[in-house]
Amino acid sequence: MENLKPSMYCGASSHHIHCENFEFKTGEKLLIFGRDEVDNTTTWLDLKNCTGRITPETFSLFTALDYINFEGCTLEFSAKAFAAVKNIKAIDIRESKVSISKEIFEDCETLESVHLKDLKIPDQDCFSPLKKLNMLTIEECQFENSNGNIFRNLFSLQYLIIERCELPIFGDVHQDLKNLEMLILMHNKIGELKCDGIFNLLKLKEIAIFNNETVSVINYERFQTMPLLETILFENNVYKTLDFRAFPSLKLVKIGTLTDVPTPADDELFKKFDDMNITYQFTFCGKIEVDMSKVMICA
The missing domain is CATH 3.80.10.10 (Ribonuclease Inhibitor)
Incomplete structure (x- = not known):
């Protein structure tokens, strides 16, 4: 499979940065658009299809970062991987090949x-x-x-x-x-x-x-x-x-409903709720599959 070139681009706002296909090396900082300087505006970082090793130095220039999303990445996290991100509030790791351990979250007390x-x-x-x-x-x-x-x-x-x-x-x-x-x-x-x-x-x-x-x-x-x-x-x-x-x-x-399963229609049960003055609502609990290749994204 052909290696894709790394790319970085802004998201929906100036506070949102996308990084794709990056290879992170031990001790190296992630630079914003190639500039070795502190970034105090980016709060949201999306990493997609990235590889390598995340260390405390990786995000050290992103002083305002409070959310990081990893998707489709193959990464190794060092101990205290997020320690330099002093304002981090949320981390998502989705469909990635990573190992989760206690050590990577050390000194990450704001999460x-x-x-x-x-x-x-x-x-x-x-x-x-x-x-x-x-x-x-x-x-x-x-x-x-x-x-x-x-x-x-x-x-x-x-x-x-x-x-x-x-x-x-x-x-x-x-x-x-x-x-x-x-x-x-x-x-x-x-x-x-x-x-x-x-x-x-x-x-x-x-x-x-x-x-x-x-x-x-x-x-x-x-x-x-x-x-x-x-x-x-x-x-x-x-x-x-x-x-x-x-x-x-x-x-x-809450009354759960599932994909391809008819919504429950139990008049006796609903009357029971009404007689007891209990509020009830139908809640969809199925899974919706979305083909992202057919989704139009408007900026």
């Missing part, structure tokens, strides 16, 4: 959001250095071993989303996720789903457990013991037997 897609998640406390991590999204990833350690020390985490992943086990989380407010588990293959840990997440306000493959039997009535739970999304057949009045704070029931 609030991490989104991982199509990666292998090791059985270690990768994110424990991120003292301000507020949102963690893990999509289409494969968890190694039990992964009981992956959520260790995430005391600031409020939003955890796991979709279309393979997990040997999930549930031993309550001690480290004591401030979690939203938990989304959808379209996963989960060997064992331990709900006892989830029931102890006393600050949880929203939960979705929908369309997962698991051998575990879930006692949905136990969710009635969660004092702050306001929004639920469960399998539609669960709603027929659930006593919604037993939820002390319930405000919204």
Whole structure:
């Protein structure tokens, strides 16, 4: 396959830079349009199809950077890879060949959001250095071993989303996720789903457990013991037997719909919601495939 030349160009604004096909070398800085000078305006950096090694020097000239998106990259991250980016708030790593480890996030204390897609998640406390991590999204990833350690020390985490992943086990989380407010588990293959840990997440306000493959039997009535739970999304057949009045704070029931599956039309269930004065809404939970070659982008 022919090697593509590296390119850098502005995005939708002067604060947004795209870099494609770059090869990063150890100790070298990423220069903005070839200039070896500090850039205090770029806040958003997209890296696509890049290779090489990311070190603390790589982004040292981008003093205002708060978001980095890696897509289709094959990269090695050194320890403290993002330490020079003092204002970083969010990192997305999608469909890339990289290894995630605790060491790469050292001295990266401002990071609030991490989104991982199509990666292998090791059985270690990768994110424990991120003292301000507020949102963690893990999509289409494969968890190694039990992964009981992956959520260790995430005391600031409020939003955890796991979709279309393979997990040997999930549930031993309550001690480290004591401030979690939203938990989304959808379209996963989960060997064992331990709900006892989830029931102890006393600050949880929203939960979705929908369309997962698991051998575990879930006692949905136990969710009635969660004092702050306001929004639920469960399998539609669960709603027929659930006593919604037993939820002390319930405000919204979401009804999941999937691609190529008819929208549920259960008048008896809807009447049950109306009689209890419970708000409900249909939520599309399928996956939309987009052919980007046919998408017109207007600048």
